Amino acid sequence: MPKPLQALELENFLPYRLSVLAQLVSESLHDLYAGPFGLTVTQWRVMAALGGFAPLTASEVGARIVMDKVAVSRAVAGLLKRGLIERVPDATDRRRAPLELSAQGRTMHGRIVPLALAYEERLYEGLTSEQRKMFDDLADRLFAQAKQLRV
Amino acid sequence: MPKPLQALELENFLPYRLSVLAQLVSESLHDLYAGPFGLTVTQWRVMAALGGFAPLTASEVGARIVMDKVAVSRAVAGLLKRGLIERVPDATDRRRAPLELSAQGRTMHGRIVPLALAYEERLYEGLTSEQRKMFDDLADRLFAQAKQLRV
DNA sequence: CTGGATTAGTTTCAAATGTAACTATCATGC
DNA sequence: GCATGATAGTTACATTTGAAACTAATCCAG
Numbered sequence: 085m086p087k088p089l090q091a092l093e094l095e096n097f098l099p100y101r102l103s104v105l106a107q108l109v110s111e112s113l114h115d116l117y118a119g120p121f122g123l124t125v126t127q128w129r130v131m132a133a134l135g136g137f138a139p140l141t142a143s144e145v146g147a148r149i150v151m152d153k154v155a156v157s158r159a160v161a162g163l164l165k166r167g168l169i170e171r172v173p174d175a176t177d178r179r180r181a182p183l184e185l186s187a188q189g190r191t192m193h194g195r196i197v198p199l200a201l202a203y204e205e206r207l208y209e210g211l212t213s214e215q216r217k218m219f220d221d222l223a224d225r226l227f228a229q230a231k232q233l234r235v
Numbered sequence: 236m237p238k239p240l241q242a243l244e245l246e247n248f249l250p251y252r253l254s255v256l257a258q259l260v261s262e263s264l265h266d267l268y269a270g271p272f273g274l275t276v277t278q279w280r281v282m283a284a285l286g287g288f289a290p291l292t293a294s295e296v297g298a299r300i301v302m303d304k305v306a307v308s309r310a311v312a313g314l315l316k317r318g319l320i321e322r323v324p325d326a327t328d329r330r331r332a333p334l335e336l337s338a339q340g341r342t343m344h345g346r347i348v349p350l351a352l353a354y355e356e357r358l359y360e361g362l363t364s365e366q367r368k369m370f371d372d373l374a375d376r377l378f379a380q381a382k383q384l385r386v
Numbered sequence: 387c388t389g390g391a392t393t394a395g396t397t398t399c400a401a402a403t404g405t406a407a408c409t410a411t412c413a414t415g416c
Numbered sequence: 417g418c419a420t421g422a423t424a425g426t427t428a429c430a431t432t433t434g435a436a437a438c439t440a441a442t443c444c445a446g
Contacts, residue, residue, distance in 0.1 A: 092348045094283050094300065098355050098371075099260045104301050105374055106257035108381045109250045124402090132245050143424065149245065150255050154404070157425060179411045179424045197243045204249050206384055210376045219373040220249075223256055225361045226370070230259045233357055275432095294394065305434070308395060330394045330441045 109207065116199045121192055122166075126151055126159040128196070131168065131185065135193040138184035139172050145183065168192060260358065267350045272343055277302055277310040279347065282319065282336065286344040289335035290323050296334065319343060 094100045110125065117123045123131070129149040134140060140148070146156040160183065163169040168189035174180040185193055208216050245251045261276065268274050274282070280300040285291060291299070297307040311334065314320040319340035325331040336344055359367055 091287070092283060092351055093287055094280065096371075097283075097351070098358060099257075099264045099351075100280070100283075101371075101374060101378075102253070102257040103261050105378045105381065106250075106253040107301070108378065108385070110254050112381060112385055113250045129245065129251070132243055132248075136242070136244055141424075150258075152404080153425065154427095155402095157427095158402090161426085177412065177424090181425075200243055200248070200250075203384070207249060207377060207380055210380050211373065215373055218369060219377070220247075220252075222362065222366055222370040222373075223252060226358060227252075227256045227259065229358055229361050230256065230263060233354070234259070234263055292394075303434080304395065305397095308397095309433090312396085328394090328442070332395075 113200065113203055116203060117196050121196060123196075124159065124162070126155050127163055130156065130159045130163060130183075131189060131193050131196075134169060134183055134185050135190070135197070139182035140184075141174075141180045141182050163189070264351065264354055267354060268347050272347060274347075275310065275313070277306050278314055281307065281310045281314060281334075282340060282344050282347075285320060285334055285336050286341070286348070290333035291335075292325075292331045292333050314340070 114125060117128050121128075126149075129151070130145055133145045133148045137144075137148070142156045142160055143153060145151075145160075146153050149156075151159075160169065164171070167186055169183050170186045170189075172182045172184055174182055211219065265276055268279050272279075277300075280302070281296055284296045284299045288295075288299070293307045293311055294304060296302075296311075297304050300307075302310075311320065315322070318337055320334050321337045321340075323333045323335060325333055362370065
């Protein structure tokens with residue numbers, strides 16, 4: 085009796101597994117800064133990008149955190165209103181609006197970073213340092229391959 | 236001069252990396268069945284779950300594909316309207332509404348599965364089979380750990 | 387039995403998101 | 417130097433999504 089040539093078990097299907105894992109991790113992390121600091125995922129990512137590489141324009145932020153410019157624009161609007169980031173006028177090109185963390189934003193950033201790193205550390209806890217490197221490396225390759233396959 | 240004790244580089248931050256990788260893969264896969272078959276991600280996952288384990292109630296589907304019942308309910312409504320799935324009345328408990336693929340749904344499922352598996356295969360292409368197993372195993376551990384950490 | 391608590395699933399309303407159109411500024415070719 | 421097109425960012429509208437309220441059916445304690 086001919087068995088089906090191909091079967092798809094969601095549980096073992098890589099794209100599905102990646103999706104579920106990423107979602108679970110993302111939600112856990114979200115709990116760290118959503119409640120206490122009132123940030124959305126995108127807002128936090130914008131702050132993280134600026135924390136490391138300010139000043140950046142909205143476009144540069146978008147490229148860095150892989151978000152379209154509308155999403156970035158909205159996150160930036162929210163952060164500006166709360167005074168967590170500031171615009172630095174660019175005299176040579178007034179279309180550009182470079183951004184950086186405000187003093188208040190730096191303080192918040194400084195509080196969240198240790199929480200985020202601690203969460204990452206706990207997540208990695210079951211893995212040896214070789215295994216961590218291995219996972220990172222393999223994830224990199226998958227990412228490169230996925231980009232390659234993107235039509 | 237005291238350097239900051241902790242720094243967070245988004246590019247090397249595991250939750251962020253997982254999120255970006257999963258999103259890229261998910262979008263690529265989405266292209267395979269959204270255009271040609273007009274399915275949303277959730278709809279496809281519902282069909283995939285039913286393809287392997289029907290009959291399942293909406294709740295059971297939700298547990299399997301890690302989706303809340305509202306999302307499942309909406310996906311199911313869309314699939315029912317298109318005649319891709321059917322309800323099997325449950326005489327012993329009329330609250331429950333077990334679902335299964337219709338003939339038409341099975342046909343579509345049978346067309347999508349090979350496409351999905353082929354994509355997965357191409358994604359894995361740069362990895363040896365040991366590396367695949369390794370990645371899967373490490374991802375499993377991370378997932379278990381993430382569940383553990385979930386408050 | 388029967389009234390309150392549970393469970394399955396749907397609907398509703400508000401918030402988040404994506405696409406496309408829009409404004410403002412700058413770069414370029416003639 | 418000025419029309420055309422490109423770029424940065426915002427706004428508007430339609431769709432999707434999420435949280436909570438709701439309906440219907442079942443379970444269970446007394």
